[in-house]
Amino acid sequence: GIQVEQSPPDLILQEGANSTLRCNFSDSVNNLQWFHQNPWGQLINLFYIPSGTKQNGRLSATTVATERYSLLYISSSQTTDSGVYFCAWTGTASKLTFGTGTRLQVTL
Amino acid sequence: ETGVTQSPTHLIKTRGQQVTLRCSSQSGHNTVSWYQQALGQGPQFIFQYYREEENGRGNFPPRFSGLQFPNYSSELNVNALELDDSALYLCASSWGQGSEAFFGQGTRLTVV
Numbered sequence: 001g002i003q004v005e006q007s008p009p010d011l012i013l014q015e016g017a018n019s020t021l022r023c024n025f026s027d028s029v030n031n032l033q034w035f036h037q038n039p040w041g042q043l044i045n046l047f048y049i050p051s052g053t054k055q056n057g058r059l060s061a062t063t064v065a066t067e068r069y070s071l072l073y074i075s076s077s078q079t080t081d082s083g084v085y086f087c088a089w090t091g092t093a094s095k096l097t098f099g100t101g102t103r104l105q106v107t108l
Numbered sequence: 109e110t111g112v113t114q115s116p117t118h119l120i121k122t123r124g125q126q127v128t129l130r131c132s133s134q135s136g137h138n139t140v141s142w143y144q145q146a147l148g149q150g151p152q153f154i155f156q157y158y159r160e161e162e163n164g165r166g167n168f169p170p171r172f173s174g175l176q177f178p179n180y181s182s183e184l185n186v187n188a189l190e191l192d193d194s195a196l197y198l199c200a201s202s203w204g205q206g207s208e209a210f211f212g213q214g215t216r217l218t219v220v
């Protein structure tokens with residue numbers, strides 16, 4: 001079946017630092033989403049990005065479908081960015097297959 | 109625009125009991141999917157409903173069942189609860205299959 005792998009698994013940053021999170025997937029992508037899961041479990045939509053590049057404030061994402069990966073950039077990190085970041089892949093079926101997640105901790 | 113809402117937020121059940129979780133989809137969305145998230149793991153797909161019909165199922169036993177109503181809200185039913193069913197259950201809605209999905213806040217189920 002489809003493999004969706006995220007790296008790094010854990011990341012500790014000082015406030016103000018930049019970071020790049022990576023999502024590799026083993027099959028052709030139809031849709032790809034990035035989520036931030038807060039400490040209460042809520043999955044917050046960050047990007048819906050099957051291909052190309054999008055930016056939203058301090059966050060941006062790039063998906064290179066032909067090379068089967070997506071990147072999430074966080075600039076000038078803040079403590080409120082802490083949590084788990086998931087990418088989720090959709091192929092021809094409509095279900096989301098989630099990656100293993102990156103746990104981010106931003107310290108003062 | 110109303111987002112995805114789930115109820116209850118927390119639930120404690122005894123092994124062997126049955127449970128029903130509810131989800132109201134975002135306004136205008138006709139597709140609802142359910143996911144189970146065990147502690148420390150990513151969400152796992154249970155099943156999806158599109159226009160009141162089951163439209164895909166993950167690797168979950170038949171004691172996990174569901175419904176979608178004409179207003180596109182949905183229920184997840186789990187019979188004969190087991191301790192391993194303890195998890196966060198997440199509902200997502202979308203317009204059509206494969207489009208951007210939006211999640212509710214989840215129901216945290218504890219089976220004792």
